[in-house]
Amino acid sequence: MEDNPRFFDLIGNVRAMRRLRTDPVPYDLLMKVLNAGVKAPSGMNSQPWSFLVLRAPAEKQWFADRYKAAIESRFGSSDLPSEDDSPMARQFRALRYQMDHMHEFPLLVIVCGLRDWPFKVPQDERVGLAPPNYGAIYPCVQNILLACRAVGLGAALTTMHQVFEEELMERFQIPVEYGVVVTMPIGYPMGRFGPVRRRPAEEVTYFDRWGVTAP
């Protein structure tokens, strides 16, 4: 069977796009990428995802204010020197841009997962709330990232909402059966899509015993 080279090109440059334009994203395009998300696999095909999309300026502002406070409480509020061109410094600047402009991005998609105890937790130890079904939500999120790339939208996976998750659930009336897994700002990108930087699989793959790489 022949390779599909476009698939490999696409997967190789699905970077976190943190600088987004303010132009609106049509409803049909949003549904196209979310419908790619829901094609993901899930245990027993339980499809434990739901999306809450923030579009209204006041709701996005509410989220952005708390997101900024959460980042600053963790990383501080000072900028890195602009002459620092290391990948880390560039990522940090992109994170700051994202944080400062979060309220202007057209869509903030909050990906929620139905809570579900992992099999390994025995019945009598299932106390309190189960975690959301991360195992199914992340493939869904990755499908959305790929679909965004395919239609020319930029998106990033963010998780800092964890710091204010309770408040978030209350504000948006998210039922307690769900947990918030990821928030994805989505919009048309300001910059170009570029290649991801990753260690090659050959370096992280072992055969028969840990540490034994292919000859």
Ligand SMILES: Cc1cc2nc3c(=O)[nH]c(=O)nc-3n(C[C@H](O)[C@H](O)[C@H](O)COP(=O)(O)O)c2cc1C
């Ligand atoms: C579990 C997880 C949590 C992440 N949290 C954030 C986040 O809070 N904010 C953000 O901008 N990116 C977040 N990312 C995206 C990573 O920072 C990004 O994938 C990584 O730095 C590699 O960059 P690239 O995908 O652009 O190549 C997260 C990714 C994962 C898988």
